[in-house]
Amino acid sequence: MNANLIQQQAAYKSQALSSFSDKHERKSNVRSNDTPRKKPRLESPAISKNPLRFKWIKLCVDRLRKRYQKVKKPITLEDLIKNIRLELDPAEKNWLFNALKENVKCHFDYEKKRFSFKPTYEMHSKNDLLSLLQNKYENGLGGILLDDVNECLLKGDEVVKELEQEALVSMMSWISLKILP
DSSP, rough: HHHHHHHHHHHHHHHHHHHHHHHEEEEHHHHSSSSSOOOOOOOOOOTTTTHHHHHHHHHHHHHHHHHHHTTTBBBBBBHHHHHTTTOHHHHHHHHHHHHHHHOOOOOEETTTEEEEEOOOOOSHHHHHHHHHHHHHHHHHHHEHHHHHHHHHHHOOOOOOHHHHHSSSSOEEEEEEEEEEE
């Protein structure tokens, strides 16, 4: 290496270390002067320690997905809890209500106070899938994941197999993901 470059590298390292130690000293002084603050708890300890709370969300989202595939009607939280056969106290229901409102896969209607499933793509039939694929092809946007098709259609695998047999769709496998180009 060039001797000049080695000197510049050494100067850079020493400057970086000195600026790091100055910042570190400033932060440590600021921390020692502050009184420790506790974060406010928004949940009761029983809910925050309950290991089943994320299972409740999964069960609710799965039930909403199945309901979307069959009926496409929103449902209240109480009816959803009855369908899943969960026994929750009011604090747990409140936590579940807030968690479902913030969930990406759930849509909450504030007027009717009902939840519905929010799929990645709005498709309800084989024709909707074909038009979506054609639109993506024309715009150069790529394909659709088979998981997204199964999420929207009740028998997504069968619909895709039918389209493959008709030579309208081809499947591509990539790292265990199936993509519909």
